[in-house]
Amino acid sequence: MLKKTLLATVLALSAGVADAQNLRIGLREDPDILDPTLARTFVGRIVFSALCDKLFDINERLEIVPQLAESHRWEDNNRTLRLTIRPNLRFHDGEVLDAEAVRYSLNRHLTMQGSFRRAEINVIESIEVVDARTVLIKLREASAPFLSRLTDRAGMLVSPRAAEALGRNFGTRPVCAGPFRFTERVAQDRIVLDRFDGYWNAQNIHVNRVTFLPIPDSTVRLANLQSGALEMVQTIDPDDVPAVRRNNRLRVSMSDELGFQSIQFNVGNGARAQSPIGQDARVRQAFELSIDRAAINQVVYEGMFTPSAQPFPPASPFHLRDFRPEPRNIERARALLREAGVRTPLQVDLTVPNNPDLRQVGEVIQAMAREAGFDVRLNAMEFASSLQAATRGEFEAYLIAWSGRADPDGNIYTFLNSRAPNNDGRYSNPDVDRLLDAARLESDVAKRRDIYARIMEIAVRQDRARIYLWHRRNIVAHTARLTGFAPVADGLIRIQGMRLN
Amino acid sequence: MAGWLLRRIGQIIPTLLILSFGIFALQQLMPGDPALILAGEDRGDPVVLAQIRAELMLDRPMWEQYLHWLSRVLVGDFGFSWRIREPVGALILDKLPVTAQLATMSFIIGVVIGVPAGVMSAVWKDKPADWGINAIALFGISMPNFWLGIMMILLFSVQLGWLPPSGYVPLWEDPVQSLATTIMPAFVLGTGVASVLMRHTRAAMLGALTQDYVRTARAKGVAERTVIARHALRNALVPVVTLGTIEFGRLLAGAVLTEQIFSIPGFGKLVVDAVFNRDYPVVQGVVLATALIFVALSLLADILYMLINPRLRNA
Numbered sequence: 001m002l003k004k005t006l007l008a009t010v011l012a013l014s015a016g017v018a019d020a021q022n023l024r025i026g027l028r029e030d031p032d033i034l035d036p037t038l039a040r041t042f043v044g045r046i047v048f049s050a051l052c053d054k055l056f057d058i059n060e061r062l063e064i065v066p067q068l069a070e071s072h073r074w075e076d077n078n079r080t081l082r083l084t085i086r087p088n089l090r091f092h093d094g095e096v097l098d099a100e101a102v103r104y105s106l107n108r109h110l111t112m113q114g115s116f117r118r119a120e121i122n123v124i125e126s127i128e129v130v131d132a133r134t135v136l137i138k139l140r141e142a143s144a145p146f147l148s149r150l151t152d153r154a155g156m157l158v159s160p161r162a163a164e165a166l167g168r169n170f171g172t173r174p175v176c177a178g179p180f181r182f183t184e185r186v187a188q189d190r191i192v193l194d195r196f197d198g199y200w201n202a203q204n205i206h207v208n209r210v211t212f213l214p215i216p217d218s219t220v221r222l223a224n225l226q227s228g229a230l231e232m233v234q235t236i237d238p239d240d241v242p243a244v245r246r247n248n249r250l251r252v253s254m255s256d257e258l259g260f261q262s263i264q265f266n267v268g269n270g271a272r273a274q275s276p277i278g279q280d281a282r283v284r285q286a287f288e289l290s291i292d293r294a295a296i297n298q299v300v301y302e303g304m305f306t307p308s309a310q311p312f313p314p315a316s317p318f319h320l321r322d323f324r325p326e327p328r329n330i331e332r333a334r335a336l337l338r339e340a341g342v343r344t345p346l347q348v349d350l351t352v353p354n355n356p357d358l359r360q361v362g363e364v365i366q367a368m369a370r371e372a373g374f375d376v377r378l379n380a381m382e383f384a385s386s387l388q389a390a391t392r393g394e395f396e397a398y399l400i401a402w403s404g405r406a407d408p409d410g411n412i413y414t415f416l417n418s419r420a421p422n423n424d425g426r427y428s429n430p431d432v433d434r435l436l437d438a439a440r441l442e443s444d445v446a447k448r449r450d451i452y453a454r455i456m457e458i459a460v461r462q463d464r465a466r467i468y469l470w471h472r473r474n475i476v477a478h479t480a481r482l483t484g485f486a487p488v489a490d491g492l493i494r495i496q497g498m499r500l501n
Numbered sequence: 502m503a504g505w506l507l508r509r510i511g512q513i514i515p516t517l518l519i520l521s522f523g524i525f526a527l528q529q530l531m532p533g534d535p536a537l538i539l540a541g542e543d544r545g546d547p548v549v550l551a552q553i554r555a556e557l558m559l560d561r562p563m564w565e566q567y568l569h570w571l572s573r574v575l576v577g578d579f580g581f582s583w584r585i586r587e588p589v590g591a592l593i594l595d596k597l598p599v600t601a602q603l604a605t606m607s608f609i610i611g612v613v614i615g616v617p618a619g620v621m622s623a624v625w626k627d628k629p630a631d632w633g634i635n636a637i638a639l640f641g642i643s644m645p646n647f648w649l650g651i652m653m654i655l656l657f658s659v660q661l662g663w664l665p666p667s668g669y670v671p672l673w674e675d676p677v678q679s680l681a682t683t684i685m686p687a688f689v690l691g692t693g694v695a696s697v698l699m700r701h702t703r704a705a706m707l708g709a710l711t712q713d714y715v716r717t718a719r720a721k722g723v724a725e726r727t728v729i730a731r732h733a734l735r736n737a738l739v740p741v742v743t744l745g746t747i748e749f750g751r752l753l754a755g756a757v758l759t760e761q762i763f764s765i766p767g768f769g770k771l772v773v774d775a776v777f778n779r780d781y782p783v784v785q786g787v788v789l790a791t792a793l794i795f796v797a798l799s800l801l802a803d804i805l806y807m808l809i810n811p812r813l814r815n816a
Contacts, residue, residue, distance in 0.1 A: 030774060032584045040541045114553050119546035171586055187585055187592055188774065189669060189766035215667055215764045219651055223666040227658040384533030384779055391537060403542060421544055 021208035023482070023500060025493060026221045026233040030188045030214040035171030036156035037108055037115045042403050042491070043214070045153065046234060049492040050193055050210050052176030053200075054155035055083065055102070056147060058406045060488055062258075062315055064147055068097070068157060068177060068200075070133075078142035078443055083135050090198045091159035092181035099129045105157040106137070113168075117154040121146070144443050148407035179205045179495060188214060204496040206484075225250065225477055231500060232478040232485075234493065237357075238304040244477045253476045255487040256306050256313045258404025259411070261361075263287075263350070263467040268426035269393030272349075276342045277396055278425075284464035286336035287348065287397075290372035292328040293469055296364045300357055305470040310456055311402070311411040313471045315489040318408040318449050323456050325468075333372035344373030349396040351389065354380040358399060365399075390424040398424065401472070406490060408452060409440055415466065416459050427465035432458055509803065513796045517789070521574070524788045525567045528781055535559060535779035539583060557583060570785065579789075580782035582775070589786035592771060597790070599669055600767035602679070603760075604752035606687035611694025611748065616741065618695070619702025620734060623710060634699065641696030650689045650762040657685060667764040686763040690756050694748050701744050705737035712736070738809055746802040750795045 031044035036052055039045075057067040066072070068089060073082045089097035106127055109117035123143045128136040139146060149155065162175035174182050179201065180193035191212040195205060213230065215221040218237045224230040226247065236244065236252070244252045265284055266273045277283045293307035309325040312318045337344055348369070352362040359380050366376040381389065390398050402422075405411055413436050414420045418428035435455045442448040459465045474491035484497040536553040537544050544550065554560045558569060573580060579589035622634040658666035664685055670678040709715065710733050718728045757769035764770075768787060775783035 030585075033586050035586075038586075040539070040543045114549055114556060116540065116543040116546070116549060118549055119543070169586055186766060187582075187587055187595065188770050189764075213668065213764065217651075217762055217764075220654060220667050220762055220764065223651075223654045223659050224668075227662055227666050229658070229665050229668070382533075382777070384538045384777065387537055388533045391534075421547070422542075 021500065022211060023207045023209070023232065023495065023498070024211045024213060024230045026213050026215045026224055026230045028214070028218070028221070028235055029216055031191070031212070033171035034174045034182070034185070034191070036153040036158060036174075036176070037112050037117055038168075038171060039153060040116050043234070046491075046493050047191055047193075047212055048153065048156060048176075048178070050180045050495050051174060051178045051182060052153075052156040052158070053178045054152065055085075055150045055157070056155055057494075058148070058151050058488060058490060060315075060486060062317065062406055062489060064151055064406075067151075067155075069150075072147070074443075075136075076138075079139050081137040081139070081146070082130075083137060085133050085135075086200055087133065089177060089200055091157075091162070091175055091177050092196055092198075093159050093162055093175045094198070095159045095161050095175075097157060097159075097177050098132045099135045100132075101157055101160055102135050103127045103129055104160040104163070106154075108158065108163060109154055120149045120152075120154045142441050142443070144440055144448060145407040145409035148405070148410070151406055180210055183209075190214075201496060206497075206499040207495065210495060222477070225479065228479070231482050232476065232493070234476065234491075236475050236477050238302040238473075238475065240477075241302065241304065241475060249480050251478055251480050251482075253478070253485060253487045254304070254473045255489050255491075256315055256471045257474050257491055258313055258316070258406060258489045259402040260308060260311050260313070260404065260471055261305075261399070261401045261469045262311075263365075263469065264390070264398045264400055264415070264425050265427075265465060265467075266393055266395050266397070266425045267463075267465060268428060269424060272393055272396055273426070275348075275396050276340065276346055277348050280340045280342075281462070281464045282336045282340040283342060283346070284467075286333040286340070286372055287369060287374060288464065288467045289326060289329045289333040289336070290369040290374065291365055291467070291469075292368060293325050295328075295368075296361055297470055299364055300360045301472075304475070305472050307470045309460065309468050311415070311468055312408050312452065313404065313489060316406075316408060317445055318452055320449065320453050320456060323453065323460075328368070330372050337373050345370070345375035346373060347375045347377060349377050349379050351379045351381055351386050351395045351398045353383045353386050353399070355383075362399060393424070393426070395424075404490070408448075409436075412436065412452065412455065413440070416455065425465065427459070427463065429458060429463055429465075432463075506804075509800055513800070516796060517792060520792050521571065521785070521789055522567065524785050525563070525570070528784060529563055531776075531779065533779050535583065535781060538779045570782075574789070579786040582780050582783050584775075584778050584780045584783075589782050592783065593786055593790050596766060596768050596771050596787075598671070599765060600753055600760075600769070602672055603683055603687055603690070603756070603765060603767060604749060606683055607690035607694060607752050607756070608745075608749050610687055610691025611698055612745065613695075614691070615695035615698030616702050619699040619741075620706055620729065622699065622703040623706030624729060626707065635703075638696040638699045641692045642700075644692070645758075646689050646693065646756070647758045647762050649692070650686065650759060653685045653689065654762075667762075669765050669767075682763075683765070686756070686759045686765055689759050689763075690752060694752070697748060698741060698745065702737065702741050705740050706733055709733040709737040735809065739806055742805050742809065743802055746798045746805075750798045753791070753794050753798075 027043045029043050031047050032041045033039055053068050055069040056064050059065050068085055069083055070086045071084045075082055091097055109115055109121060123139045123146060125138045125140045130136055157177055159175040163170050166173060179196060179199045181196045183192040183194045185191045193210045195208045221233045222236050222240050225233050241252055244250045267278050297303055297305045297307055307325050310320055310323050350362055352358050362378045366378060369376050389395055414422040416432055417436050418433050432455055435451050439448050439451040481501045483499050536550050536559060539553055540550060558566050581588050618634050622631045625631045654666045657664045665682050669682050672679040715728060715732055718732050757773050760767045760769040772787045
């Protein structure tokens, strides 16, 4: 009897508050504010994908597909977007989602103080409401990336009534038009969303509740999944993948991310740019030739990432198939250093964000580059500090990642344009600037891809402004009870179609 | 006694003022522009960065920021978290019961194991029991919390499936589930406290057992158990209480690694995330609250001394 009671208690404890209809997802950190206008973290976007629908979304092939929008048409030489939204849409508070609400949300993104969306859509000149379901968005100039901006937070619509009532605190009780409505948030503990019955695509929603739990330690995140305390984890470490694959109660799903890992060089930002590696493209080329991307990837990431020499991931229609990483060539690297007239070993400071895997990447690069004649000094810095050091030009080479955008412009313009804010190394080439602007105006995919190929030849092969290393992978693990998960390269978790059996 | 108490409370106010200024000044030394951190990958718009700096007063001199913050704190407003826009006061009140529960459970585990072990170790000095207890204590002090935590998760949650691996359920929502979520982290923290308390209790007891009054008591024929419990332990407890309050204060300040491993949404996790995100109001609020807890505990320790040792009342 005692044994039975004990067993029952233990089972009750371990089951916790599990509910067949409650999908519990472990996130790697606590999201920031849940206001699409002010938010900026990647994990926040995962929560938004259940909470706030967008005008458009992207599918597995990175094609733009309508979400709250029903259709769209470009007019006036691609300077005006005629947008028709779906009929009978409602926000979580019951308010009607009409063309006026579209205008309100876009204007909020454009004008709210501290809006991180402003830069994404400030090409908008005006927004006109034509009728209850139609808006005309007029742009100052044609913009190929514009529509893709509406597939992310800039395309999310918020309830005007709630936004007016809560002002800057809207993110503490967000009201949108996604499949789930906001229920509660306990900072650093959980975000709970409940099914919204008035959702336009309700027939595709098969769970009643989604709970997001931030669990920073990846071993503990995985332990939660293994013990049944979670149904899904946003990401696991590559070296945990074999263990998950061996467990027949779990499934793992991988997709190349939209972003990339790279090494940025300081070629023009302050005194630190006046180093041999900052001033001579041959030295940078020698550095690149000393690195074996596949070997680093094998040592640090179990060979799971995809080596690359470009910012466009394989899933993107703009991926340049013929633009591949150059194989490691120590002899050529040494010859280039001799040609450049530098005395070896040449000291190079490599700033690395202070986390275990990136430090290890830095150490492998250090060992590889030594063979070619480089004396790499690793400068491991906490991420926030490294970001500020990079902005101030206090670096020679900086190992930095980018989470990626669906449109190629978001993966390249801000790093290679001479005036762009993420161009910390102050790389500047008027030809590249001109081509980057031309790509923004070109709507034909093939022609635009050709422009990007020319940019890569100049900025990467000729000027060696940056070394692209690899595309990481979104590694999502979940219980075998969960079906219908369709991974997309952006790494978001779309609950539409998912079932808990 | 009342006058002494008032004097001690009077000393606390300047301490807190100096401390609050210290926190503020130290934060300015931290590298990393909070506006840039807030913007993250979206740092592309200088207009927005300027707006953020203006809203958060980051474009004002430090003394102006400090006075503004202090004037708000004096009326009970700790500001809001820059990252999630929740009021800092509410966050502190939210996290305090979590950390208090964890600290209390850990402390109880620490005292229940540590003090008797220390007494036994002193009484059986240089005997196998003493060596064994010392070895266990050394193991407890040396073992990293994160390692022990992960091992316990793998054993009790993944292998045996007895306890939830992480998370927290408030005591008033579901007491059983609450204990289930906090027992592992409390044990991890408690073993560390127990080891420290054991070593100090042992040292204090060894000192007390050689005192004249103990010899006198034994000579008078007082039972050994009474000698140890009434005479030696009571005197030995003064330094142990000091250490105990410091340990308890340390636990209340947030057991950073343990809370991180077990995803316990307490003080430690709050302040670590705030430091990494340069969420200054949260850091300031939590550190100030922690300092307040520390001075209150040190006051409590002083009061306890007087209750334990009557000679101090006239000192």
